[in-house]
Amino acid sequence: MSGASASSAASGELHRKSVLVTRPEEDDPRLSRLLVNHGALVYLLPTFQIAPVKSWGAFDQVVQNELPHLDWLVFTSRNAVRLLVRRLKTLQVECSVLRHLQIACIGKTTATAIRELGWTVELVPDEASSEGLVASFSKRELHGQRFWMPGAQQPRELLSASLREQGAEVIQTPVYETGCPPIPPAFLTKLVVSGRLDWLTFCSPSAVNNFVKLTTPQVVLAELKTAVACIGPTTRQALHEHGFCVTVTASEQTLAGLVQAMTVPS
16 A cells, blocks of 8 residues: 555544554554544554565575474564464474474464464463563573574564573574655655655554654654654664654554554543
């Protein structure tokens, strides 16, 4: 989907509030739907896009040679789950080959995606972040355990470093990469400075970082009057690092939690 798409509902707590959605929603329009159901006018203008990696060599090597020797499979995003399953199908490998692995994931949304596949989730941290996973794994004996972490091309190293410090072996394989979509920067900048938006929403550091690339220096972030909502502490930290004033952070780190936070009277 290119440009901005707008839609609204007749009533709700966000009735006639203009909300910018910066996450890609072509294949997963959950946030837009939730906002519309609350009466919002939604501008869909993703500031980043997800694409499968160009080379699957490292992933295929794990599938072909390492699976029987692994103990844990760790997902830090729903996208990693989706693209792992897609690649296994391409390789004509049944998902049942993962049955012996204990599975950990970063939050409820990712856990739901995993359970929909019929898999059991062993560990979901209370805080949906790498820091939350680090805290959860720190309570376990991991020496000699072997972890597989399929994920982003350029992942955060916090979790993998912590696991290695506990004596675990970690194999990281990229399954997706993020980049800027072909948005005309002038269009986004004009929308942001126009005063038409009531809310900006951010669900990942990638969305924040690319928003900044596309809008600065024309937009002075610290002077924005638009309310800012984000989905968790990692995204909030990225916003603060760029000088945003964050209005609300979802206490439940899901898309529904994000919308709920936006509907609470200030």
